[in-house]
Amino acid sequence: MLHTINTSPFESPAMEECIRFVQQGDPVLFIENGVYAVQNGNRFTDAIAALQKTSPVYALQPDLDARGISIVAPGVKGIGYDGFVDLVEAHQVNSWL
Amino acid sequence: MSHRFLATILNSDKVKIGILLKEGPYNHQAADTAYKFAEAAIKKGHTVDAVFLYNDGVINATNLTDPPQDDRNIADRWSKMAKEHGVEILACIAASKRRGITDDIMIDGGSITGLGTLTDIAIRNDRLLTFGD
Numbered sequence: 001m002l003h004t005i006n007t008s009p010f011e012s013p014a015m016e017e018c019i020r021f022v023q024q025g026d027p028v029l030f031i032e033n034g035v036y037a038v039q040n041g042n043r044f045t046d047a048i049a050a051l052q053k054t055s056p057v058y059a060l061q062p063d064l065d066a067r068g069i070s071i072v073a074p075g076v077k078g079i080g081y082d083g084f085v086d087l088v089e090a091h092q093v094n095s096w097l
Numbered sequence: 098m099s100h101r102f103l104a105t106i107l108n109s110d111k112v113k114i115g116i117l118l119k120e121g122p123y124n125h126q127a128a129d130t131a132y133k134f135a136e137a138a139i140k141k142g143h144t145v146d147a148v149f150l151y152n153d154g155v156i157n158a159t160n161l162t163d164p165p166q167d168d169r170n171i172a173d174r175w176s177k178m179a180k181e182h183g184v185e186i187l188a189c190i191a192a193s194k195r196r197g198i199t200d201d202i203m204i205d206g207g208s209i210t211g212l213g214t215l216t217d218i219a220i221r222n223d224r225l226l227t228f229g230d
Contacts, residue, residue: 006130007230032126062133063126081137088134088224089112089143095227 002027002091005034009044014096019047022055027087029079030059038064040071048073060084113144115222117215119229121153122171123164127228128157132174134226139182146222147185148175149215154229155188155198158207172204179206187214 003022009015015037022028028051030037037044038059051057052075061078064070072078079087116135120127135145150157162172179186186207188198193209200209219225 004226006127006228032130081133082141084134085138085141085143088114088138088226089110089141093224093226097227097230 002029002087002093003096004029004031004093005037005096006030006032007097008033008036009047010036015044015047018096019051022051024054026054027056027058027091029084029087030057031063031084032060033067035059035063035067035069038072038076039069040073045073048076052076058083058087111143112223113146113221114138115146115218115225116148117218117225117227117229118148118150118154118157119152119227121156122162124153125230127230128154128171129169131226131228132171132178134228135178135184139178139184145178145182145184147187147214147218149218150186150188150192151212151215152189152192152229153196155193155196158186158188158204159198159202160204161202176204176206179204187218189215 003018003026005014005018007014038048057076058079059072059076061080064078116131118127118131122128138145157171157175159172164170175186178184187210189212190209
């Protein structure tokens, strides 16, 4: 299952809740203010590294760009809306609001 | 074997998508994310069956908005998507009544419906995506 997170972990527990429920191999995609989670060097960088032991982690590139986030945590892949659609094609979706 | 069944097999990598949008335009990014996602999905040959507007999301479907010319027209582009790609734009009636959204001010291609329709959308589509907070 694909998990999307659209809120910043600085203001919402969505990411931490998602991490508790995510299954081995489930992709996690950060969108909108969610992309603040993957800005390299913030206090969530370790959590993102740990998450990647079980899950591929993506962030929506246009949302990173809109927020001036140019350096993401190691291993996080920036994807466009095309990539978002491909993930949805391959997985059921859970939107963590 | 029916044509419909054959078409289903031939398009087996394509999915039918329903979208639930819960936030108003120009206020929250959800209206933009939902649109851009739907646009990309249609471009790749997937079907976007319906966009269900709930809570402030119903404000996406009023034809009274008149944004500056150099800004995106969110209501218009939903209307265009409805007409060009058969995407149903459906506003929840209870949410609409609370916000003064009526059939008289609906965008072309949009309509007002009950919350039960959201269940139908969830059942008849391969995927349901929620945008909002």
